[in-house]
Amino acid sequence: MAAARADTLQSVELADGVEIQLRVAGPAVRSMAYTLDLLLRIVIYIVVGMVAVFLLISAIGPELTGGLMMIFIFLMEWFYNVFFEAGPRGATPGQRRMGLRVMSVTGGPVSLAQAVMRNFLRVVDFMPGFYLAGIVCMLFTKRFQRLGDLVADTVVTYADPPPVSTPSVEVRAQRRAPPQVLTREEQAALLQFMERAPLWADERRIELATLAEPLTQAPGIEGLRNLCGMALWLQEPEDKRGTPPPLKGAPLFRS
Amino acid sequence: MTPAQFEKQIEPRWEKLEQLLNEAEKSQPTANVDELPATFRQVCHDLSVAQHRMSPQRLTQRLNALAIRGYRVLERRSSGGWESFVRLLLVEFPQGVRAEAKLFWWCTALFYVPAVVMAAFTPSHPEWSMALLGPDGMAQIEGMYGEDTSPGEFMRDKFGSNFAMFCFYIWNNVSINFKTFAGGMLGGVGSLVVLLFNSLFLGAVAGYVHYSGNPATLYSFVAGHSAPELTGLVISAMAGMRLGLSVLRPGRLERRAALVLAGRKALPLLIGAATLTCIAAVIEGFWSAQNFAPTIKYAFGAINWLLLAAFLFFSGRGQTHAT
Numbered sequence: 001m002a003a004a005r006a007d008t009l010q011s012v013e014l015a016d017g018v019e020i021q022l023r024v025a026g027p028a029v030r031s032m033a034y035t036l037d038l039l040l041r042i043v044i045y046i047v048v049g050m051v052a053v054f055l056l057i058s059a060i061g062p063e064l065t066g067g068l069m070m071i072f073i074f075l076m077e078w079f080y081n082v083f084f085e086a087g088p089r090g091a092t093p094g095q096r097r098m099g100l101r102v103m104s105v106t107g108g109p110v111s112l113a114q115a116v117m118r119n120f121l122r123v124v125d126f127m128p129g130f131y132l133a134g135i136v137c138m139l140f141t142k143r144f145q146r147l148g149d150l151v152a153d154t155v156v157t158y159a160d161p162p163p164v165s166t167p168s169v170e171v172r173a174q175r176r177a178p179p180q181v182l183t184r185e186e187q188a189a190l191l192q193f194m195e196r197a198p199l200w201a202d203e204r205r206i207e208l209a210t211l212a213e214p215l216t217q218a219p220g221i222e223g224l225r226n227l228c229g230m231a232l233w234l235q236e237p238e239d240k241r242g243t244p245p246p247l248k249g250a251p252l253f254r255s
Numbered sequence: 256m257t258p259a260q261f262e263k264q265i266e267p268r269w270e271k272l273e274q275l276l277n278e279a280e281k282s283q284p285t286a287n288v289d290e291l292p293a294t295f296r297q298v299c300h301d302l303s304v305a306q307h308r309m310s311p312q313r314l315t316q317r318l319n320a321l322a323i324r325g326y327r328v329l330e331r332r333s334s335g336g337w338e339s340f341v342r343l344l345l346v347e348f349p350q351g352v353r354a355e356a357k358l359f360w361w362c363t364a365l366f367y368v369p370a371v372v373m374a375a376f377t378p379s380h381p382e383w384s385m386a387l388l389g390p391d392g393m394a395q396i397e398g399m400y401g402e403d404t405s406p407g408e409f410m411r412d413k414f415g416s417n418f419a420m421f422c423f424y425i426w427n428n429v430s431i432n433f434k435t436f437a438g439g440m441l442g443g444v445g446s447l448v449v450l451l452f453n454s455l456f457l458g459a460v461a462g463y464v465h466y467s468g469n470p471a472t473l474y475s476f477v478a479g480h481s482a483p484e485l486t487g488l489v490i491s492a493m494a495g496m497r498l499g500l501s502v503l504r505p506g507r508l509e510r511r512a513a514l515v516l517a518g519r520k521a522l523p524l525l526i527g528a529a530t531l532t533c534i535a536a537v538i539e540g541f542w543s544a545q546n547f548a549p550t551i552k553y554a555f556g557a558i559n560w561l562l563l564a565a566f567l568f569f570s571g572r573g574q575t576h577a578t
Binding site (some may be wrong): 016017018019020021022030062063064066067068070071073074077078088090101103107108109112113117120121122123124127146147150151152153161162164178184187191192195239 | 280295296299300302303306309311312313316317319320322323326327330331332338346415416418419420421424425426429433434435438440441445474498511514515517518519522525526562
């Protein structure tokens with residue numbers, strides 16, 4: 001069992017009993033989304049300001065215009081994000097552009113109450129300036145949640161699965177059973193290794209295969225060959241015969 | 256069954272789900288939409304099997320994305336619209352205040368006691384109030400509540416019209432409510448600071464008017480909107496304290512869970528407080544600035560206090576708790 005995970009996948013069990021994985025988004029990409037939103041807001045302010053100055057003032061007078069502008073600023077300040085995040089897409093224009101989406105930690109869409117909560121608490125996340133508190137909080141939580149996210153129980157995730165390039169190279173190796181019982185994680189690591197190995201240079205493959213030397217019991221290219229053979233065995237333990245892979249997992253994979 | 260066979264077997268299901276989701280997301284319900292939940296469960300099951308069999312990432316990731324999408328569509332709910340908003344205001348808000356009665360009275364005391372002390376203290380020792388108000392503040396107070404001035408006219412001069420005044424109050428005061436609440440996240444300190452500062456400032460203004468102005472103009476001006484405005488501030492601080500206390504004293508819950516629960520409890524309070532402040536802005540913008548006889552204004556203010564107290568004590572009693 002790996003002590004620490006190198007990816008940012010977060011497993012969540014849905015109400016239907018299935019486990020899904022959320023790819024949570026970190027501070028960098030969220031800052032970019034925020035900056036895009038900020039720019040958009042500035043553009044909106046400029047456009048609305050121009051309309052107000054050139055059209056509204058002559059139409060309804062300066063007092064009314066000033067009042068309406070104050071209400072508008074109030075709504076933009078507090079409800080711009082709420083409006084978009086509670087909407088069907090669950091993302092502000094900036095977040096959409098960066099491929100992000102706000103979700104409930106449970107995996108469901110964000111409710112209006114959650115959107116209000118996470119955005120009203122921006123005030124504290126912003127303290128003492130430039131969202132410092134929020135960023136520090138994000139770095140200390142495993143789901144990259146700022147304070148507002150913690151209270152609202154929300155996460156910001158990538159909306160789409162990462163692009164997977166599938167090399168169509170057939171791995172040629174002697175199918176062989178692993179010499180010892182492998183845990184499910186280890187099996188998964190082996191299978192993923194074989195899936196991705198064609199993408200790497202030979203040196204890299206051998207380097208990684210050498211890490212598994214206790215398992216392969218051979219250094220260098222020989223170890224790589226053994227490793228691929230074991231992965232093939234995991235995929236199809238019996239040659240072409242139709243026995244399904246045992247469902248109970250680890251204990252059945254004995255040599 | 257080999258992975259390739261498995262993939263081939265489940266492919267029609269996920270394609271069907273994809274198609275159904277495309278239809279459902281466009282909110283053009285077709286007859287097929289009935290099959291969505293069943294297809295979704297089927298794909299969820301396929302995902303579990305794929306995860307268990309360590310299927311290639313390409314497959315699991317695609318099923319994973321589909322499951323998330325499907326879950327979003329199935330769990331999508333309308334927020335309930337106006338009906339639930341009215342329920343939040345008339346039932347959940349007063350219920351929430353009553354449920355945290357102790358906290359409410361603490362915040363009330365923290366707000367009014369310093370104000371009264373400050374106001375009582377100022378006429379004999381005005382230095383503190385003067386320091387707090389500053390020269391501009393003192394000038395403004397004398398312009399508003401001086402011997403023969405009218406606060407309504409002063410504000411109209413400043414903002415141009417009743418409507419602009421009203422808009423300014425909404426923007427400024429409701430923003431203060433929201434910030435007071437958010438400040439509570441810092442262990443309650445932020446809410447307390449805002450509460451105490453406003454309390455002292457209020458006391459200083461009242462005391463200073465007693466010292467150098469005409470108290471009748473002050474009281475007749477603020478009487479109308481005092482009930483919703485002050486209570487709105489107290490309750491938004493209370494919502495913030497609810498958050499802060501859950502950080503400080505989570506009780507038997509994990510801190511994170513306590514925080515989420517406190518957030519859920521605080522939201523009706525915050526929305527209620529903001530609504531009270533909006534009501535106050537309406538009164539302040541369109542009623543308080545009118546030149547009615549002081550008696551009428553005092554009576555109106557007293558009625559507002561009574562109505563508000565009755566609302567907080569009786570509204571939503573006997574209604575089932577929020578679901």
